Amino acid sequence: MTALKPLTAAELEDWLDEELDAVLSLRRTSQAAAAALASVPRDQQDFACHWIAIIAKTNPELAFHFANHAAEGLTRMTKDDAEAWIIQTMDAYDKMGLYPAIAALNEIEAFAAARAQRARAVTLEEVGPVLELFLHALSGRRLKLETGETAFTDTARIHLPATIALLPTRAENLRLYKVLAAHLWAQTWFGTFPGTHPGRLLERCQSLPDATYARELFHALETFRLDACFARELPGLYRELCTLGDRPRAPASWAPWIARLEAASATVDDTYEALTALYGEPLPKPRLYQGVLDPAAVATALAERLEQERVALHNALKAMVQGKKPALDERRFVVRKDETGRRDPTLLFDGQPLIPPPDVRTLMQSIVQDLGDIPDEYLVAAGDGPYAMENPRKPENVWKGTYHEEGAFHYNEWDYKRQHYRKEWCVLRELDVHPVDEPFVAETLRKYAGLAARLRKTFEALRGENATQRRQKHGDDIDFDALVQGFAELRSGRELSDELFVRNRRFARNIAVMFMVDMSGSTKGWINDAERESLVLLCEALEILGDRYAIYGFSGITRKRCEMYRVKRFDDPYDHAVRARITGIKPQDYTRMGVAIRHLCGLLNGVEARTKLLITLSDGKPDDYDGYRGEYGIEDTRHALLEAKRDGIHAFCITIDTDARDYLPHMYGAANYVQIDDVRKLPLKISDIYRHLTS
Amino acid sequence: MEKGVGKAETLLVTKEPYYEPQGDEILLFESAYRNQIPVLLKGPTGCGKTRFMEHMAWRLKRPLVTVSCHDDLTASDLVGRYLITAGDTVWVDGPLARAVRMGGLCYLDEIVEARKDTTVVIHPLADDRRVLPIEKTGEVLYAPAEFALAISYNPGYQSVLKDLKQSTRQRFVALEFDYPSTDLERRIVDHESGVGDDVAGKLVKFAAMTRNLKGSGLEEGASTRLLVHAAKLMVSGVSPVAACRGAIAQALTDDPEMLAAIHELSASLF
Numbered sequence: 001m002t003a004l005k006p007l008t009a010a011e012l013e014d015w016l017d018e019e020l021d022a023v024l025s026l027r028r029t030s031q032a033a034a035a036a037l038a039s040v041p042r043d044q045q046d047f048a049c050h051w052i053a054i055i056a057k058t059n060p061e062l063a064f065h066f067a068n069h070a071a072e073g074l075t076r077m078t079k080d081d082a083e084a085w086i087i088q089t090m091d092a093y094d095k096m097g098l099y100p101a102i103a104a105l106n107e108i109e110a111f112a113a114a115r116a117q118r119a120r121a122v123t124l125e126e127v128g129p130v131l132e133l134f135l136h137a138l139s140g141r142r143l144k145l146e147t148g149e150t151a152f153t154d155t156a157r158i159h160l161p162a163t164i165a166l167l168p169t170r171a172e173n174l175r176l177y178k179v180l181a182a183h184l185w186a187q188t189w190f191g192t193f194p195g196t197h198p199g200r201l202l203e204r205c206q207s208l209p210d211a212t213y214a215r216e217l218f219h220a221l222e223t224f225r226l227d228a229c230f231a232r233e234l235p236g237l238y239r240e241l242c243t244l245g246d247r248p249r250a251p252a253s254w255a256p257w258i259a260r261l262e263a264a265s266a267t268v269d270d271t272y273e274a275l276t277a278l279y280g281e282p283l284p285k286p287r288l289y290q291g292v293l294d295p296a297a298v299a300t301a302l303a304e305r306l307e308q309e310r311v312a313l314h315n316a317l318k319a320m321v322q323g324k325k326p327a328l329d330e331r332r333f334v335v336r337k338d339e340t341g342r343r344d345p346t347l348l349f350d351g352q353p354l355i356p357p358p359d360v361r362t363l364m365q366s367i368v369q370d371l372g373d374i375p376d377e378y379l380v381a382a383g384d385g386p387y388a389m390e391n392p393r394k395p396e397n398v399w400k401g402t403y404h405e406e407g408a409f410h411y412n413e414w415d416y417k418r419q420h421y422r423k424e425w426c427v428l429r430e431l432d433v434h435p436v437d438e439p440f441v442a443e444t445l446r447k448y449a450g451l452a453a454r455l456r457k458t459f460e461a462l463r464g465e466n467a468t469q470r471r472q473k474h475g476d477d478i479d480f481d482a483l484v485q486g487f488a489e490l491r492s493g494r495e496l497s498d499e500l501f502v503r504n505r506r507f508a509r510n511i512a513v514m515f516m517v518d519m520s521g522s523t524k525g526w527i528n529d530a531e532r533e534s535l536v537l538l539c540e541a542l543e544i545l546g547d548r549y550a551i552y553g554f555s556g557i558t559r560k561r562c563e564m565y566r567v568k569r570f571d572d573p574y575d576h577a578v579r580a581r582i583t584g585i586k587p588q589d590y591t592r593m594g595v596a597i598r599h600l601c602g603l604l605n606g607v608e609a610r611t612k613l614l615i616t617l618s619d620g621k622p623d624d625y626d627g628y629r630g631e632y633g634i635e636d637t638r639h640a641l642l643e644a645k646r647d648g649i650h651a652f653c654i655t656i657d658t659d660a661r662d663y664l665p666h667m668y669g670a671a672n673y674v675q676i677d678d679v680r681k682l683p684l685k686i687s688d689i690y691r692h693l694t695s
Numbered sequence: 696m697e698k699g700v701g702k703a704e705t706l707l708v709t710k711e712p713y714y715e716p717q718g719d720e721i722l723l724f725e726s727a728y729r730n731q732i733p734v735l736l737k738g739p740t741g742c743g744k745t746r747f748m749e750h751m752a753w754r755l756k757r758p759l760v761t762v763s764c765h766d767d768l769t770a771s772d773l774v775g776r777y778l779i780t781a782g783d784t785v786w787v788d789g790p791l792a793r794a795v796r797m798g799g800l801c802y803l804d805e806i807v808e809a810r811k812d813t814t815v816v817i818h819p820l821a822d823d824r825r826v827l828p829i830e831k832t833g834e835v836l837y838a839p840a841e842f843a844l845a846i847s848y849n850p851g852y853q854s855v856l857k858d859l860k861q862s863t864r865q866r867f868v869a870l871e872f873d874y875p876s877t878d879l880e881r882r883i884v885d886h887e888s889g890v891g892d893d894v895a896g897k898l899v900k901f902a903a904m905t906r907n908l909k910g911s912g913l914e915e916g917a918s919t920r921l922l923v924h925a926a927k928l929m930v931s932g933v934s935p936v937a938a939c940r941g942a943i944a945q946a947l948t949d950d951p952e953m954l955a956a957i958h959e960l961s962a963s964l965f
Contacts, residue, residue, distance in 0.1 A: 133956030136911060137904040138963075178959060236936070237963035476771045477831075478784060490781075500779050642912075 007045050009038035016067060019053060022060045030064075036071035044074045051086050062093055065102050073108050081115040121165035122173040131160075131181050132419055138182070140189045141366045145181075145419055151291030153184040154301040155193055155370075160184075166288070172244070179241045179289040182234070186226040188369070191268050195370030198302035202295035204272065208279065215293055216283055221261060222271045223290045228262035241289060250284050302370065309367050313378050316360045320349070333379040335364070345374060409602075411595045413559070416635035426595040428562040433553060435580030444536045448683060452540060455687050459544040468502050475501030511694055512548045512570065512609035514600050518618040519553035519565060520591040526680070527619050527656065528587055533683040534617065535567070535582050539574050541687045547694070548609065551578075554596035555588035558626045562595045563588070570607055593622040594636035597651070601644045613693065614644060616653045617682075621663060638667045652693060654686065707758045714743070714750035715883055720870045724751050727868040733821045733844040735864060738872030741918025743883075744847045747872070748802045757841055758799035760790045764809035770816045773803075774829055786832055795820070795827050798841030806846040807859060814863050820844055821866040874906070880919055888926030894935070897964050898922045901939060904960050905947065912953050917943050935965035 007015075009031075016030035024030060037045055048070040056063035066089070073082050085108070093101035124131075124147055132145050135158070148159025158181060164173045187193065193201070201218065208214040230238040250258060257274040260266060317333055334348040345364055347354045356364065367374050409428045412421040445452055469475070471482050479502045490496045515538070517531055535551060542549050550572075553565035567585065568578045597614065604612045622633030641651045653664060653673040664673040674689055676682050727734050728751075736744045745761070752759035762773065775789035794801035806814060819826050825838040846867070848859055875883060877899055885895040899922065906916030925942035929935055939961035944954055 129952045130955040130959065133908060133912065133953060134959045137907045137956065137960050139904065139907055178963075182963070234963045236961070236965045240962070474776075476769065476776065478777055478779065483779065487782075496779075496781065501776075 004042045006038065006040070006042045009034045012037050012045070015049065016052070019056050020060055020064050020067065023064050030067065033064075033067040033070070036068070040071050040074055044071075044079075047079060047082070048074060055086075055090070058090065059093060059098060059101075061098060062089070062101055062105075065105055069105055069108060073112075076108055076112045077115060081112065084115065085111050117165045120168065120170045120173055121163045122170060122177055123163045124160050124177070125162075127174065127177050128419065131177065134178070135181060135185050138185055138189070140185065141369055143185060143188065147417075151180050151184065152294045152297070153187055153291075154294060154297035155188045156301045156305060158184045167244075175240050176244060176289060179237065179244060180291060182230070182237055183223075183226060183241075183289050184291060186229060187222075190226055190229045191372075192222055192226070193298050193302060194268060194372070195302055195306055195367075196372075198306065199295075199299040200272075201293070202299050204275070205295060213283070214275065214279065215295065216286070217278065217281075218271060218275050219290060219293050220284055220286065221257070221274045221278070222268065223287055224258050225261040225266050225268075225271055228264075228266070231262075232264060244288050247287070251281055253281065254278060305366075306370060309363055309370075310378055313360070313363055313367065313374075314380060316356075316363060317379065320354070320356070320360070335374045335379065409599060411562075411598045413594055414636040414639035416631060426559045426562050426592070428556075428564060428595055428599055430564045430566055430599075433565045433567050433581040433584045433586075435577060436584035437580055438583050440532065440583040441536050441579045444533045444683075445540070448533070448537060451684060451687075452537065455537065455541050456544060458691060459541045459687075468504055470502055471497075471499040472501045472503045473498055475503035477502050477504075509545060509547055509694070510610035511613065512604060512607040512611070513542075513550075513613040513615060513690075513694075514604050515549065515551045516596060516600055516614060516616045517551060517553045517567070517585065518591060518616070518620075519555040519585060519588045520619070520623070521555075521587050521589055522591075523619050524587040528585065530656075530680060530682040531617055532582055532585055534686040535585075536579075537683050537687055538690065539568075539578070539582070541690065543574050548607065550603065551582070552596075552600055552603075553585055553588075554593070555590060556592050556595075556624070557589040558624065559592070559595075559628070562592055564596060564599055570603075590624040590628075591618070591620065591622055592624040592628050593618075593633070594640040597637065597640035597644060601640075601647055601649055604649055605647055611694070612647075612649045614649050614651045615690070615693075616651070616655075617686075618653060618655045618657070620655075620657045621659075634663050634667060641667060654682070654689060656682065707756075708749055708753040711753055712746060712749040713883075713886055714746055715875065715879055715886075717743075717872065717875055717879065720747065720872070721751070721754070723868065723870055725754070728755060728843050731823075731825065731840060731843070733846070733867050735859075735867035735869040736845060736847040736872060737850055737869055738847075739874065739915055739918060740849055741920030742872050742874050743919060744872055745802070745804060748800065748845060752800050755800070755843075757843070758794075758797055759802060760794040760799055761802045761804060762790050763804045764806055764813075766808055766810065768809040768813055770813050771831075773813060773816055774827065775831075777831065791817070791820075792827060792829060792836060795836045795838045795842050798839040800843045800845060803844075803846040805849065806863075807848050811860070814860065817844060817846075818863070818866070821863075874902070874916075874919060877903070880922070883919060884922045884926050887923040888930055890926035890930050894929060895922075895926060897935075898926055898939075901943070901961060901964050904964075905943070905957060908953070908956075912950060913948060915947070917947060921946055936961050939965070 013030055013034035016034055017024060020030060037048055040048075048067070052063050052067050052070070055066050066086070073085055077085065085105075088111070089101050089104045092104040124145070128145050132143075135143050135145075141156075143153070144157040146157050146159050147162045149161070151158075151160050153159065160177065160180060164176055164180075167173050167176060201215070205211040205214040205218070227238065227241065230241060257278060260270055261274060334351070336346040336348060336353075344361075345368055347356050347360075347364065364374060367378065409430075410424040411426045411428060412423055413425040414420075415422050470479050472479070479500055482497065482500045486496045486500055515535070517535070523531060539549075539551075548570050549568070550570045551567035553567060554563065555565070556562035565585070565588075567581045568574065572578055593616075597616075600614060604614060621629070622637045623629045624633070628636070644651050651668055651672060653660075653668050654676065655664065655673060656676050656678075658675070658677065660673065660675045664675070674685075676685055724734055724747075736747065738744055748759060748761070762768075771789065773789045773791040775787055775792045777784045778787045779785070788796065791801055791803075793799075803809070803817070816827075819828065820838060821844055825842070827836040827838065828834075829836065874880060880899045880902070881892065881895045884890065884898055885892050888895075890898075902917040902919075902922050905913060909916045921943045924946075925935075925938045928938035928942055933941070936958075940958055944957040944961065947957065948954060
């Protein structure tokens with residue numbers, strides 16, 4: 001197409017005259033539009049003509065205006081953007097009529113600028129997960145990433161803006177995000193806010209006449225110090241930081257102070273001294289990546305954490321002492337400082353090195369990060385304070401009075417916006433499916449009689465038995481039949497085959513499989529029937545195979561009423577009661593998948609098997625009444641599946657949702673789901689899927 | 696599919712393999728060897744277990760037979776089997792029987808990967824009987840004093856199935872290995888690759904970062920072996936960031952987010 005010659009102005013005018021005939025007159029011709037369009041390449045002309053024809057069918061007047069603006073729009077924007085511009089215009093016409101639509105058409109420049117910004121903008125949502133891993137790996141206390149108006153840290157959280165579109169390209173904006181996050185991390189790691197004096201910056205700034213100026217001056221000076229730390233410790237990052245615009249020129253009088261701050265031995269004390277010395281000097285332009293300082297937030301967070309961690313360490317040490325011989329000396333714990341710079345202190349108990357549990361080790365590292373060392377008063381195994389290290393919220397407070405939680409299970413839920421778990425967020429109960437005595441199972445087996453017979457055959461072939469494989473290249477013993485035949489062949493002048501051994505292979509199918517069946521309201525009708533029929537056929541097949549299996553349905557409404565419906569537990573035989581329960585599977589409420597996965601994985605973990613499978617039968621995305629939908633639901637489900645994977649459970653999803661491709665690869669992984677176009681085919685296919693999956 | 700034979704190699708180690716002791720493991724191993732007690736090496740992948748065995752073989756001047764175990768490793772893969780030559784059947788020793796006969800060190804790498812029943816074959820060898828019965832030939836091999844059995848195992852795989860049975864593990868003297876300390880690891884990377892102390896230091900720092908991520912998406916942090924790989928690539932002229940990506944990041948994970956994070960880390964360091 002592009003090889004074609006551009007249409008001439010005359011050709012275009014003829015074509016436009018025909019298309020826009022209704023709105024043209026002697027004094028209102030298409031000459032100008034044709035002349036403008038003649039100047040753009042052929043593919044753009046074709047694109048414009050294509051849309052002019054479409055718009056003309058809606059409104060010729062609008063098409064006429066578009067024809068006049070098309071050339072300008074196409075030179076300013078890419079085709080994709082131009083298309084968005086056209087669609088927006090058409091929407092304006094549909095909603096508000098001709099004149100607003102024409103106005104929208106005229107705003108090419110503004111639209112093009114907005115599109116360009118969108119193209120280069122980077123959102124925290126997309127980079128957040130990577131940044132969080134990045135910061136976590138850099139070492140130090142785990143920092144939570146949160147969206148904020150400005151970029152700052154309170155030493156427990158890092159706040160970053162929701163989008164960055166400051167720089168001309170996407171790559172640069174991405175880099176700005178990274179450097180910004182790293183700079184704020186550096187404040188927590190290189191001792192901008194030492195824990196020995198949480199309110200220091202706040203008090204210092206307030207003691208000076210202009211507190212805001214003092215804070216900004218401190219920040220500018222501290223940034224010099226931190227940049228130098230980067231140059232020493234993370235030179236690659238330092239180079240990236242330098243590409244983000246030139247370092248602001250500092251007044252000549254600053255030079256000795258900057259040299260002092262950039263020395264390897266510089267600490268925040270030097271910054272404070274410089275602050276005193278340079279107070280009153282004009283401020284250099286703040287660097288792009290330095291964010292802001294919030295001394296009040298730091299003071300609060302720091303003081304709070306110090307107190308919590310002190311109590312937590314007391315309690316942890318107390319727990320460690322339990323069961324040990326009592327001693328007269330209170331001070332039995334000593335800490336030896338880590339000299340390698342990793343801030344990983346060694347704990348000594350009665351002079352012997354002690355390996356603390358991982359959570360205590362993290363706690364000690366966090367204390368060292370704040371205080372540089374673990375003070376002696378921290379090392380007493382006593383204290384009656386509450387263990388307030390984690391979220392102090394107790395489960396009973398969450399649903400006090402509204403829910404009788406006895407016998408219920410509590411599960412965490414992943415909140416992707418916070419990038420953290422909501423603790424004990426979901427309350428789950430196991431219920432029995434009400435058995436129904438209908439001849440559903442018999443009918444299904446009759447309906448699929450042919451299939452059932454075929455399944456029996458294929459699955460019998462799979463059954464785990466001690467099989468002797470003959471004519472193998474390697475094996476435990478000699479295959480004498482093959483050998484005799486081989487010698488006969490050898491005598492007759494042919495080559496001796498090398499497949500002369502027998503191998504005893506135990507095809508022990510050591511599989512435990514859990515079927516998680518969607519019982520949400522949306523499965524009503526065909527889907528529910530298909531699910532039940534599938535389960536009947538599966539059970540028949542699995543009984544032949546001898547794989548251990550369990551079937552649970554899941555549904556619920558809100559986080560406080562998640563329900564698992566027992567259809568068959570691992571130990572239950574496939575008997576009349578199970579059949580009646582399969583018959584009794586009924587659509588219930590919503591689809592909160594994460595908690596269901598967590599619960600069933602817990603059950604699977606209790607089973608000893610070489611291979612553990614969790615197969616979900618579903619008809620759509622995770623969805624619940626209280627905001628558990630869209631990305632939240634998908635991310636929580638994905639997290640539950642990651643936890644499953646960590647426990648060595650293979651998760652697989654069979655779905656009939658035709659949109660599944662949009663989200664299932666993200667949740668389950670590209671190869672771990674099957675999408676079935678037609679519900680009615682589910683019973684036919686499911687056994688085949690299972691066979692493929694497990695052989 | 697050719698699966699049946701464990702890869703075995705016999706060698707008398709003539710040149711001293713480079714090894715930096717992390718603690719008193721050499722003394723422990725030598726004492727165990729003198730007392731004819733088998734040894735269990737525990738530790739994450741790539742922290743120097745195999746190298747340690749080579750080093751000990753060199754020290755003790757015994758041949759070393761290494762078998763990398765896999766989930767299809769059978770008893771006859773270790774002990775031996777009849778093979779057919781033109782017109783005859785010949786008994787061929789497996790690597791374990793060979794090591795017993797020549798009084799060498801037999802090192803079964805990643806023993807938990809092998810089938811559970813094969814570990815039982817080593818039981819009579821691993822206690823004070825020190826015999827290897829060969830069922831098919833009716834022979835009983837008595838291990839000479841020079842023979843030693845060593846197995847390795849990675850306790851980091853948190854799987855119930857990949858765990859050693861108590862009856863097996865309680866026959867061994869266990870040596871624990873971990874990633875070496877910062878300075879030591881730096882020296883090892885430098886020595887193995889010749890990349891220079893400065894770059895080796897950065898690589899070790901990089902490894903510590905990836906080890907921070909263990910449990911938050913990574914199954915294991917970067918091992919010393921991976922660091923040496925990356926360093927060797929750098930010595931051959933590959934840029935540090937590309938070397939880290941190829942030799943470390945891609946080797947550790949397939950997850951795109953994790954890859955991006957690790958890549959950002961290496962870009963920050965170099």
